[in-house]
Amino acid sequence: MRVQLPARPHVPVPREESFSSRLRSAAVAARIGLWLGVCFGVAFVTGLVSHYAQSTHQPVPFPNDPVWLYRVTQGLHVTTGTAAIPLLLVKLWAVYPKLFAPLPRRLREIVLVGLERGSIAVLVAGSILELAIGLMNVAQWYAWDFSFKRVHYALAFVVIGALMIHIAVKLPITREALGGDVEDTEADRPQAVRPGAFSRRTLLRTTWGAALLAALVGSSAAGTIRGLDRLAVLSPRSRRSGIPINRTASQVGVAASAMSGSYRCEVVHGEKAAGFSRAELLALPQATHVLPIACVEGWSANGTWTGVPLRTLLDHVGIPRGRNVQVHSLQERGADRVTVLPANVADDERTLVALLLDGQPLSLDHGYPARLMAPDRPGTLQTKWISRIEAL
Numbered sequence: 030m031r032v033q034l035p036a037r038p039h040v041p042v043p044r045e046e047s048f049s050s051r052l053r054s055a056a057v058a059a060r061i062g063l064w065l066g067v068c069f070g071v072a073f074v075t076g077l078v079s080h081y082a083q084s085t086h087q088p089v090p091f092p093n094d095p096v097w098l099y100r101v102t103q104g105l106h107v108t109t110g111t112a113a114i115p116l117l118l119v120k121l122w123a124v125y126p127k128l129f130a131p132l133p134r135r136l137r138e139i140v141l142v143g144l145e146r147g148s149i150a151v152l153v154a155g156s157i158l159e160l161a162i163g164l165m166n167v168a169q170w171y172a173w174d175f176s177f178k179r180v181h182y183a184l185a186f187v188v189i190g191a192l193m194i195h196i197a198v199k200l201p202i203t204r205e206a207l208g209g210d211v212e213d214t215e216a217d218r219p220q221a222v223r224p225g226a227f228s229r230r231t232l233l234r235t236t237w238g239a240a241l242l243a244a245l246v247g248s249s250a251a252g253t254i255r256g257l258d259r260l261a262v263l264s265p266r267s268r269r270s271g272i273p274i275n276r277t278a279s280q281v282g283v284a285a286s287a288m289s290g291s292y293r294c295e296v297v298h299g300e301k302a303a304g305f306s307r308a309e310l311l312a313l314p315q316a317t318h319v320l321p322i323a324c325v326e327g328w329s330a331n332g333t334w335t336g337v338p339l340r341t342l343l344d345h346v347g348i349p350r351g352r353n354v355q356v357h358s359l360q361e362r363g364a365d366r367v368t369v370l371p372a373n374v375a376d377d378e379r380t381l382v383a384l385l386l387d388g389q390p391l392s393l394d395h396g397y398p399a400r401l402m403a404p405d406r407p408g409t410l411q412t413k414w415i416s417r418i419e420a421l
């Protein structure tokens with residue numbers, strides 16, 4: 030018996046001339062590309078700042094003043110990253126027909142065009158991945174096994190490298206496109222002859238609007254603009270009042286040891302050591318400072334912290350100024366359980382072994398019995414549930 034297979038529908042591969050809208054033009058692509066470049070540049074630089082602030086090896090110590098510096102750079106990072114998403118989408122839409130441009134005939138040109146398209150493939154794939162995992166990180170959706178930090182950092186160099194090549198290759202056409210009016214048609218692809226449904230100006234204005242909205246959402250998630258919390262759809266924790274909790278005591282398995290009556294905060298200097306119960310810490314002279322927590326997962330919040338200046342405890346066991354200090358958590362496994370305070374942070378009078386938040390005893394999840402709060406530090410280094418402090 031013969032089976033009659035249905036005829037396979039013929040799906041034509043589009044060709045460059047299939048796209049005839051004048052909206053898909055160099056004039057539009059260049060203008061959006063310019064702002065996309067600005068966003069990528071700011072996100073790259075602020076990303077490097079964040080990486081440096083978190084590194085344990087700092088030839089020049091990360092500044093501890095002003096206390097909001099890291100919070101602002103981190104806010105800019107998230108804001109420019111989210112703004113880049115609509116910009117990238119519209120830019121890809123505008124240049125998409127070029128994907129189907131015919132290949133040249135001569136070998137030399139094929140090689141050149143191949144290299145150029147290869148770099149664009151890297152740029153496009155890298156950018157999409159970088160923005161997507163960045164956004165997912167802010168939403169705390171870890172749908173992967175790799176280290177976000179390492180991949181996001183490495184990919185940033187790939188993207189910026191490919192972007193440099195792209196800018197260099199396109200410089201002449203970008204210059205020409207930016208030099209004229211947006212609606213000029215001289216630099217258009219010859220096939221782009223059909224007037225769009227609206228003008229290029231309207232397309233650009235809509236794109237700027239979308240980018241601005243995305244920036245506001247990003248910035249509200251990052252907590253950099255007050256009163257925007259309701260827009261913080263990305264980062265639900267920022268919507269709660271007060272300071273969000275990043276990881277709870279039971280998530281990291283410290284609930285029992287933190288509540289134990291035998292809790293002691295150990296301060297160690299070589300042979301010399303002292304242990305302080307929470308009551309003993311509370312009996313020492315206290316200081317209060319307003320310091321932000323700026324989480325690398327894209328949120329930040331100010332708190333009024335009260336506790337013992339770290340310096341007081343260091344003096345107690347004779348740790349001299351100028352020394353790096355290590356702070357350990359009761360937490361036994363996982364990230365963020367040890368941190369090194371460079372000397373400038375250890376010696377800063379605002380660096381606290383914090384016991385109260387907004388005048389109330391710390392909650393267990395905010396680091397009870399005692400946590401570190403230091404000026405201008407990434408949130409991930411503000412160790413909760415301190416067990417031990419030692420000179421390095």
Ligand SMILES: Nc1nc2c(c(=O)[nH]1)N[C@H]1C(S)=C(S)[C@@H](COP(=O)(O)O)O[C@H]1N2
Pocket residue numbers: 272273274275276281322323324325358359360364365366394395396408409410411412413414
């Ligand atoms: N021991 C310990 N300390 C920690 C963490 C942790 O997981 N374990 N998380 C860090 C991170 S990533 C941030 S942003 C802040 C958040 O503090 P909060 O939960 O009190 O807001 O705590 C930091 N301190």
Ligand SMILES: [Mo]
Pocket residue numbers: 275323324325326408409
């Ligand atoms: Mo964090």
